[in-house]
Amino acid sequence: MTRWLAIDHGEKRIGIAITDPLKMFVTPYQTIENKSDDSVFEELKRIFASQNVEKIIIGLPLNIEGEDTPKTIEVREFYKKLSEKTDLTLVLWDERYSTCEANEILKNKGKNWKESRNVVDQIAAAVILKSYIEDCKI
Numbered sequence: 001m002t003r004w005l006a007i008d009h010g011e012k013r014i015g016i017a018i019t020d021p022l023k024m025f026v027t028p029y030q031t032i033e034n035k036s037d038d039s040v041f042e043e044l045k046r047i048f049a050s051q052n053v054e055k056i057i058i059g060l061p062l063n064i065e066g067e068d069t070p071k072t073i074e075v076r077e078f079y080k081k082l083s084e085k086t087d088l089t090l091v092l093w094d095e096r097y098s099t100c101e102a103n104e105i106l107k108n109k110g111k112n113w114k115e116s117r118n119v120v121d122q123i124a125a126a127v128i129l130k131s132y133i134e135d136c137k138i
Helices: 037-050 070-085 098-108 113-117 120-137
Strands: 003-009 013-019 026-033 053-060 089-094
Touching: 003 037, 003 070, 003 120, 013 120, 026 037, 026 120, 037 053, 037 070, 053 070, 053 120, 070 089, 089 120
Parallel strands: 003 053, 053 089
Antiparallel strands: 003 013, 013 026
C-alpha cells in the first residue's frame, strides 16, 4: 500500500509529513536541513522509496489575496526541479497560515520556541497534508 507525503519548503529547513497506507491519518515525519538541492533531493528520494510514497503535496505559500510572493516563486522552482527528479505525482497546495497553525499547535502543547524550532516545519507539513486529505474527501 502506498502513502502520500507533504513538504513544507523553507529556506533553512524542509518539513515532511506522511500519511498511513490507508491515507486516513497524518504524522509529522522528518525535518531536512535545506543545505543544497542535491542533498535535499537525495534525502527525499530515500524517503519516497522507504515509505512507498505515491503522491507528494507541496505547500504553496500564497499571500492573503491568493497571489504569488517571492517565496511562492521559490517553491514553484523547487516543484519544477523535483518534477524533473521523480515520476511521482506532485501537487501544489495552498498552505496559507499552515506555519501559524503549526506554531499554535506547539504552543498549546506547552512547547517554547526553542523546542518548537526543530519540529515546526514537520507540523506545518502535517497541517498541509491534513487539509489536502480533507478536501479530497469532500
